[in-house]
Amino acid sequence: MTQKTATIVKWSSIAIIAISVLLLMRALPMDQLTKALGEWTDRLGVWGPVVFALVYIVATVCLVPGSLLTLAAGAIFGLWIGFITVSFGSVIGAALAFLISRYVVRSKVESMAKSNEKFKAIDEAIDEGGWKIVGMLRLYPAIPFNLQNYLFGLTSIKFWQYLLTSW
DSSP: OOHHHHHHHHHHHHHHHHHHHHHHHHHHOOOHHHHHHHHHHHHHHHGHHHHHHHHHHHHTTTTTTOOOHHHHHHHHHOOOHHHHHHHHHHHHHHHHHHHIIIIIIHHHHEEEEEEETHHHHHHHHHHHTTHHHHHHHHHTTTTOOHHHHHHHTSOOOOOOOOHHHHO
């Protein structure tokens, strides 16, 4: 396969996936799902936000985009309770993803990356820049939040610098 053909196949695949996701989102009864989720968390009383935060944590670790959950939290709990719920859920989920990446995968990636100068340079830049690099990359929309959690776990950034900047 030539480079040009590979590029066409790649971008066509991305377009098909994006269109499929959009069509799926339009076909799903999002208002009914939000209403059902709201009713379910209402029945849980004060535990509703806690359970919602746990769902958010699992979604973050499983690389599920959090945009819809974030909007749903605001619609269900209101601005402040929704904000607090999503804040705790996303940060705890980010911490878990980071730790999974750091302690399950990093040693394997580190051994493979020893000969990769680009990875070494990125790792050193993140180690030196610490929270500043995390902060800048959190604002960069091309790399999704959930994926960044795992990627930062592969670097040598200190856990608490990462966590506080992510919050």
